[in-house]
Amino acid sequence: MKQTRLLMGMPITVEVVDAVAVDTDIDEVFAYFAYVDEKFSTYKDTSEISLINQRRLALEQASPDMQLIFALAEQTRQETDGYFDIAYDGKYDPSGIVKGWAIHNAAALLRDKGFRNFYVEAGGDIQADGHNAHGQPWRIGIRNPFVFEQIVKVLSISDLGVATSGTYIRGQHIYDPRRRAQLVTDVVSLTVIGPNIYEADRFATAAFAMGRTGIHFIEQLDGFEGYLIDNTGEATLTSGFERFTTLCFG
Amino acid sequence: MSREQRSRRANFVQLVKQFAVSAFVILTFAAYSIHDRTSENDGPVAAVPTLSSERDEISTQSLASPTAIAPSPALQSVATATTPPTSIPALPTVVPSPTMPQSGYQDGQYTGVLADAFYGGVQVRAIIQDGRIMDVQFLEYPQDRRTSARINSRAVPALRREAIQAQNAQVDIISGATLTSEAFIQSLQSALDQAKF
Numbered sequence: 243m244k245q246t247r248l249l250m251g252m253p254i255t256v257e258v259v260d261a262v263a264v265d266t267d268i269d270e271v272f273a274y275f276a277y278v279d280e281k282f283s284t285y286k287d288t289s290e291i292s293l294i295n296q297r298r299l300a301l302e303q304a305s306p307d308m309q310l311i312f313a314l315a316e317q318t319r320q321e322t323d324g325y326f327d328i329a330y331d332g333k334y335d336p337s338g339i340v341k342g343w344a345i346h347n348a349a350a351l352l353r354d355k356g357f358r359n360f361y362v363e364a365g366g367d368i369q370a371d372g373h374n375a376h377g378q379p380w381r382i383g384i385r386n387p388f389v390f391e392q393i394v395k396v397l398s399i400s401d402l403g404v405a406t407s408g409t410y411i412r413g414q415h416i417y418d419p420r421r422r423a424q425l426v427t428d429v430v431s432l433t434v435i436g437p438n439i440y441e442a443d444r445f446a447t448a449a450f451a452m453g454r455t456g457i458h459f460i461e462q463l464d465g466f467e468g469y470l471i472d473n474t475g476e477a478t479l480t481s482g483f484e485r486f487t488t489l490c491f492g
Numbered sequence: 493m494s495r496e497q498r499s500r501r502a503n504f505v506q507l508v509k510q511f512a513v514s515a516f517v518i519l520t521f522a523a524y525s526i527h528d529r530t531s532e533n534d535g536p537v538a539a540v541p542t543l544s545s546e547r548d549e550i551s552t553q554s555l556a557s558p559t560a561i562a563p564s565p566a567l568q569s570v571a572t573a574t575t576p577p578t579s580i581p582a583l584p585t586v587v588p589s590p591t592m593p594q595s596g597y598q599d600g601q602y603t604g605v606l607a608d609a610f611y612g613g614v615q616v617r618a619i620i621q622d623g624r625i626m627d628v629q630f631l632e633y634p635q636d637r638r639t640s641a642r643i644n645s646r647a648v649p650a651l652r653r654e655a656i657q658a659q660n661a662q663v664d665i666i667s668g669a670t671l672t673s674e675a676f677i678q679s680l681q682s683a684l685d686q687a688k689f
Contacts (some may be wrong), residue, residue: 387668388656393659396659456561
């Protein structure tokens with residue numbers, strides 16, 4: 243059972259392989275994303291994050307989820323030496339942490355219902371549990387940042403999160419938060435495999451902002467692997483990355 | 493300050509730094525050990541019910557315990573912060589009610605407009621099955637980067653490098669940077685408008 247919907251400004255796909263899954267199970271997952279979108283969308287004037295940015299709501303008065311996201315963002319900022327920062331120009335944009343967190347929670351929701359074989363994908367970031375419809379680990383392709391319809395790597399993933407940060411198109415930029423005006427241009431794509439999508443996503447975002455050294459940051463994180471593609475089309479792999487590129491059946 | 497004073501001061505600063513780093517490592521390790529023993533089942537990363545499986549541990553530990561600055565040992569080397577992270581108490585569960593509008597799309601394939609993204613065109617096709625979006629395919633996408641791969645001379649030691657290569661394999665899911673360009677949304681929306689009853 244597989245469904246895609248357009249939420250949070252991107253296609254979100256949920257596939258549950260377990261036979262017992264019904265439509266309403268997946269509906270609940272999308273309802274959760276809709277809830278997150280309502281609360282955290284910086285494009286919606288009435289969202290809670292917009293109220294905070296308009297100084298109409300103090301963080302102390304904000305919802306538990308909002309306070310949690312700010313705490314997680316602060317923790318990530320410290321753990322990444324300031325490379326991850328949701329504050330920009332006096333405003334907050336927590337989208338760099340909200341997406342992974344939301345996918346993580348959506349997956350937990352499915353697990354809570356007893357499902358073991360599924361994936362949740364939002365805008366190219368994935369939590370993949372158990373196995374695919376053929377009883378094998380999920381096969382995840384890394385998109386070629388230069389040729390959109392191509393993939394350049396195939397990963398076998400089970401019970402892990404996979405996130406890719408990057409800039410494929412002009413007009414979509416990631417800034418190094420420590421040097422405000424500095425655009426990250428050397429690196430075009432950084433894929434991170436982590437113990438879950440929340441962890442993979444936040445460290446992928448931070449490591450991407452570090453430029454070429456980002457892959458070394460991932461290398462020294464226990465339980466994380468990374469694949470960095472630079473602007474010349476060359477990839478750098480962390481030492482354990484290829485463990486996931488060998489296909490294992492059964 | 494004389495040179496001697498400066499160097500004495502530098503020595504002192506060095507000593508303090510060494511002490512601080514040692515104390516930090518020891519304290520972190522102690523906190524982690526205690527935390528590791530005492531907490532098994534915390535879960536406030538999620539707004540949805542209990543996250544207790546092993547894979548959730550990394551994200552939940554540090555929030556649940558005010559003592560742990562960086563519970564994952566691998567993170568210690570990057571945790572240069574001297575102030576403890578914001579720690580907040582366990583939070584109540586917020587479960588949204590399923591209020592998603594049902595789609596009401598008609599089965600078929602719908603091609604969206606070729607939207608101008610000033611650096612090229614974006615055009616998508618939406619595949620609707622059983623009234624739902626099954627797939628979104630890209631028919632047109634700007635290719636503004638060169639595809640030639642050459643090995644960069646600035647070698648990063650220890651880590652393996654390779655030229656990227658297109659793969660022909662079938663995959664279940666694709667990981668890539670988020671597509672949030674307006675042109676993409678515009679084309680997809682126009683495809684979905686056609687699919688509506």
